Amino acid sequence: MERRTKVELFLLDNLIWLILAGYFLINALVTPRFFTYNNIINIFYHSTILGMLVLGQGLVLMTGHLDLSIESTLAFAPGIAILLTTKWVPGLNPIIAIILTLLIGALVGLFNGYCITRIGINAFLQTLSMLIILRGLVLYLIPLAIYGLDETYIFFGRARTFGNIPVAVFLMLGIFVLFDFVLKRTPFGRYLLATGGNARASYISGINTNKSIISAFVLAGLLASVAGLLAAGRQNAVNNTMGDGMVLLSFAGAILGGVSVSGGKGTSIGMLGGTLFLGMISNSLTLLGVNVFIVYALQGLLIFVALVLDRVKVKAEELLFRREMLKKLGISMKKD
Amino acid sequence: MIKLNEEEKESNRENDFIVQFKDVTKIYSGTVALHKINIEVKRGEVHGIIGKNGAGKTTLVGIMSGIIDPTEGEIIIKGKKYRSISRQRAKKEGISIIPQESQVIPDLSVVENIFTPDYIRSWGNFINWKKMYSKIEKVIDESQININPYTRAGDLSISEQQLLLVLKACFIDNAQVIIFDEVSSSLTKKDEEVLYRIIREQKKKGKAILFISHSMEEILEICDLVTILRDGKVIAKEECACLDKDKLSYFIVGGEYNYKEHKVGEESGREEEKESNEIVLSVRNFTKFGAFQNINFDLKKGEVVGLAGLRGSGRTELFKAIAGIDLADKGWIKIGNEEKRFTDPAQALQNGIVYLPEDREKEGLIDILAVRENLTLSSLPCLLNKVKLINLEEEKKMATTLVERLSILTPSIEEEVKKLSGGNKQKVLMGKVLSANPIVYLLDEPTKGIDISTKKEILKIIKEELSRFAGIIMSSPGLEDLILICDRILVLHKGEIVGEFFEDKFKEIDLYRAVQGVRDKFVENN
Numbered sequence: 082m083e084r085r086t087k088v089e090l091f092l093l094d095n096l097i098w099l100i101l102a103g104y105f106l107i108n109a110l111v112t113p114r115f116f117t118y119n120n121i122i123n124i125f126y127h128s129t130i131l132g133m134l135v136l137g138q139g140l141v142l143m144t145g146h147l148d149l150s151i152e153s154t155l156a157f158a159p160g161i162a163i164l165l166t167t168k169w170v171p172g173l174n175p176i177i178a179i180i181l182t183l184l185i186g187a188l189v190g191l192f193n194g195y196c197i198t199r200i201g202i203n204a205f206l207q208t209l210s211m212l213i214i215l216r217g218l219v220l221y222l223i224p225l226a227i228y229g230l231d232e233t234y235i236f237f238g239r240a241r242t243f244g245n246i247p248v249a250v251f252l253m254l255g256i257f258v259l260f261d262f263v264l265k266r267t268p269f270g271r272y273l274l275a276t277g278g279n280a281r282a283s284y285i286s287g288i289n290t291n292k293s294i295i296s297a298f299v300l301a302g303l304l305a306s307v308a309g310l311l312a313a314g315r316q317n318a319v320n321n322t323m324g325d326g327m328v329l330l331s332f333a334g335a336i337l338g339g340v341s342v343s344g345g346k347g348t349s350i351g352m353l354g355g356t357l358f359l360g361m362i363s364n365s366l367t368l369l370g371v372n373v374f375i376v377y378a379l380q381g382l383l384i385f386v387a388l389v390l391d392r393v394k395v396k397a398e399e400l401l402f403r404r405e406m407l408k409k410l411g412i413s414m415k416k417d
Numbered sequence: 418m419i420k421l422n423e424e425e426k427e428s429n430r431e432n433d434f435i436v437q438f439k440d441v442t443k444i445y446s447g448t449v450a451l452h453k454i455n456i457e458v459k460r461g462e463v464h465g466i467i468g469k470n471g472a473g474k475t476t477l478v479g480i481m482s483g484i485i486d487p488t489e490g491e492i493i494i495k496g497k498k499y500r501s502i503s504r505q506r507a508k509k510e511g512i513s514i515i516p517q518e519s520q521v522i523p524d525l526s527v528v529e530n531i532f533t534p535d536y537i538r539s540w541g542n543f544i545n546w547k548k549m550y551s552k553i554e555k556v557i558d559e560s561q562i563n564i565n566p567y568t569r570a571g572d573l574s575i576s577e578q579q580l581l582l583v584l585k586a587c588f589i590d591n592a593q594v595i596i597f598d599e600v601s602s603s604l605t606k607k608d609e610e611v612l613y614r615i616i617r618e619q620k621k622k623g624k625a626i627l628f629i630s631h632s633m634e635e636i637l638e639i640c641d642l643v644t645i646l647r648d649g650k651v652i653a654k655e656e657c658a659c660l661d662k663d664k665l666s667y668f669i670v671g672g673e674y675n676y677k678e679h680k681v682g683e684e685s686g687r688e689e690e691k692e693s694n695e696i697v698l699s700v701r702n703f704t705k706f707g708a709f710q711n712i713n714f715d716l717k718k719g720e721v722v723g724l725a726g727l728r729g730s731g732r733t734e735l736f737k738a739i740a741g742i743d744l745a746d747k748g749w750i751k752i753g754n755e756e757k758r759f760t761d762p763a764q765a766l767q768n769g770i771v772y773l774p775e776d777r778e779k780e781g782l783i784d785i786l787a788v789r790e791n792l793t794l795s796s797l798p799c800l801l802n803k804v805k806l807i808n809l810e811e812e813k814k815m816a817t818t819l820v821e822r823l824s825i826l827t828p829s830i831e832e833e834v835k836k837l838s839g840g841n842k843q844k845v846l847m848g849k850v851l852s853a854n855p856i857v858y859l860l861d862e863p864t865k866g867i868d869i870s871t872k873k874e875i876l877k878i879i880k881e882e883l884s885r886f887a888g889i890i891m892s893s894p895g896l897e898d899l900i901l902i903c904d905r906i907l908v909l910h911k912g913e914i915v916g917e918f919f920e921d922k923f924k925e926i927d928l929y930r931a932v933q934g935v936r937d938k939f940v941e942n943n
């Protein structure tokens with residue numbers, strides 16, 4: 082294959098990053114106050130919470146299912162953990178609160194995964210009911226918000242390190258890189274994709290498909306609780322509407338990042354690109370003074386764009402290959 | 418005058434052509450599937466198409482039936498020229514296809530499948546079920562294809578699904594061109610004969626038949642002429658009457674391969690290590706109600722045991738029960754030193770049993786993953802490095818080796834499996850099973866759809882390499898492959914083992930009778 086075709090194929094594979102770069106450049110030129118150190122840090126910082134949800138959603142999508150409940154888990158996990166360690170059993174170590182937060186997220190995921198695989202409830206209905214149940218509980222238990230959390234608890238969401246970069250940004254990047262590794266280099270990751278690609282064939286090949294699916298839901302719950310930890314930290318409060326409406330954006334981010342909604346396809350780095358793209362759009366539009374609701378609508382529109390983009394990608398790839406083939410044929414035709 | 422006559426003849430002949438291809442080319446990403454193909458399909462003629470895996474047969478008939486869009490060229494149907502045709506247009510012109518990968522709607526019944534979407538309607542546009550049932554029963558009687566029209570189509574075996582589509586194409590759709598894409602590859606001898614009879618009848622009715630197959634005997638037996646494809650080009654078009662197997666195989670493979678009937682593995686010095694007495698698998702009183710009863714046999718290391726039987730004799734069910742996919746009701750198997758009954762395939766794999774499924778699309782391959790990922794799926798635990806991560810270098814090496822050994826035709830090991838041709842998919846499936854290194858292989862029709870040159874190679878691998886460390890049970894719709902490489906053949910009939918034949922006593926006629934359920938003195942009852 083020609084060098085040029087190879088480069089073009091590589092760029093197509095990482096289309097979201099290409100778009101991200103393009104969008105960045107345009108904004109750097111036209112949007113006031115966009116191309117500043119602080120704003121760029123800000124984009125990353127504001128993407129961290131959504132990023133965790135996108136990754137969780139992406140992992141579940143890869144197995145061929147979906148999880149609507151993550152946005153409620155985002156509020157439920159820190160809410161219960163904080164209530165437990167401050168109100169119900171006062172004086173518990175804040176480290177325990179953090180561990181509890183993660184544990185509750187994972188348990189919610191475990192419950193979802195268990196009901197879906199063992200009892201055979203449809204994922205949409207299972208997680209829809211979870212979405213409503215958890216949000217209802219949060220609204221009941223936390224009438225408005227709990228303010229003033231412990232220093233340690235808010236560390237990950239609020240603290241900044243050198244260069245004024247938030248800890249949360251490093252945490253997010255670290256997690257994305259970790260999952261890139263998990264998906265590409267571990268049997269677990271491969272089995273996850275295989276399960277989503279063809280569950281029956283995976284099962285017959287000796288893969289424990291139920292385990293793959295349950296793990297994906299557990300990870301989604303866990304990542305949602307990390308998102309909750311970050312959100313609570315940033316606001317220094319647990320708010321009962323935290324995460325409301327974010328699940329739709331989690332789909333947008335995952336699909337933009339190249340995850341297939343029918344399962345079996347997706348990369349962690351792609352999802353990071355999708356997340357940052359969503360973050361950058363809302364940031365730039367806000368800087369341009371566009372109404373927040375319009376920004377929200379536009380982000381929704383991006384789900385649609387993402388699907389179109391996928392088709393365009395396939396078509397472009399075909400064209401590239403066809404050009405290559407025709408060239409080859411041209412040579413061989415001259416020969417005979 | 419004479420000239421005029423000839424012209425008339427010429428135009429008459431033109432009229433005989435239902436479909437004509439002019440310089441049709443199809444370019445896929447990564448492959449030129451067809452390159453300037455010219456072909457004519459004529460009324461009352463059985464036209465065979467043969468060629469290696471990936472030669473372009475399915476693409477050719479796919480274009481003709483409106484499933485695939487050609488890149489270039491012209492399609493002429495009854496004198497009208499088209500750049501490409503839609504599926505609807507093809508149907509209207511009376512072109513029916515029984516595709517290579519059977520496409521029934523699993524949740525509908527056989528009747529519903531056969532009449533979808535053209536239900537028989539009574540006044541008021543209501544579906545007239547009564548009429549459809551009586552029609553289907555008539556058709557089944559007439560064709561002598563034995564299928565229960567009221568079962569769910571998804572519960573049929575692959576061969577039954579394909580027969581269902583044959584019924585639909587030949588007796589329900591009013592087709593003028595009927596395309597058979599490797600329909601016979603999963604049929605047993607008996608069904609094959611029914612199929613041949615149906616084809617001959619259709620031919621007499623003046624229909625045009627396109628018949629794709631990898632079996633030279635079959636092509637020579639039922640076709641009037643055959644087009645040989647290689648690398649997307651027409652290599653030759655010959656009358657079958659002036660062909661024999663040698664010549665045909667020469668056209669197919671291009672001289673690089675010498676077709677000879679010989680028993681695989683005979684000349685290699687494997688004899689001395691044969692006949693170890695170590696039993697790797699015992700099956701006792703194995704029963705699944707409605708599928709098979711009281712199955713008893715032992716499998717030794719180094720042994721290749723064939724499982725012969727008609728459609729519905731319980732072969733696949735038995736394999737699946739041993740591999741823990743469907744559960745047996747009674748009895749047990751013994752592998753290693755333990756007696757057990759596996760309840761899921763992961764358990765079976767851990768204990769050294771690997772199963773190659775009959776249905777490669779639904780049960781075998783993850784078709785949106787790459788060739789590499791499919792090939793190594795069952796052997797990832799052997800590809801881990803010290804820190805339990807997949808060793809990508811090793812993985813690539815393994816995949817590349819398998820692609821070469823099994824001559825899998827693919828642009829690269831990173832190609833999605835769904836883009837391969839049917840036979841190449843089957844090779845990937847075979848490769849996946851080969852790399853798992855178990856102690857018992859259960860191979861359910863492993864060479865289905867694989868071309869003549871690779872088939873020999875694969876049978877050889879089974880006979881000479883796999884059997885070195887493992888015991889093998891394999892099934893095949895026909896008996897030829899089994900006779901070629903098995904040490905022993907077990908015959909299943911209606912879920913029972915009705916005969917056991919040893920290598921020195923393989924006689925096709927006896928085996929054939931046993932398969933039909935005729936018990937006689939050769940049968941050593943268990």
Ligand SMILES: Nc1ncnc2c1ncn2[C@@H]1O[C@H](COP(=O)(O)OP(=O)(O)OP(=O)(O)O)[C@@H](O)[C@H]1O
Nearest residue numbers: 445450470471472473474475476836838839840841
């Ligand atoms: N959707 C696709 N995308 C890319 N390449 C394809 C696609 N479908 C087929 N091909 C390629 O086109 C070539 C011809 O395929 P085709 O299915 O026509 O082969 P075939 O002669 O039917 O082989 P077989 O005997 O294995 O069924 C193959 O090399 C295959 O890899």
Ligand SMILES: [Mg+2]
Nearest residue numbers: 475517838839
């Ligand atoms: Mg084919």
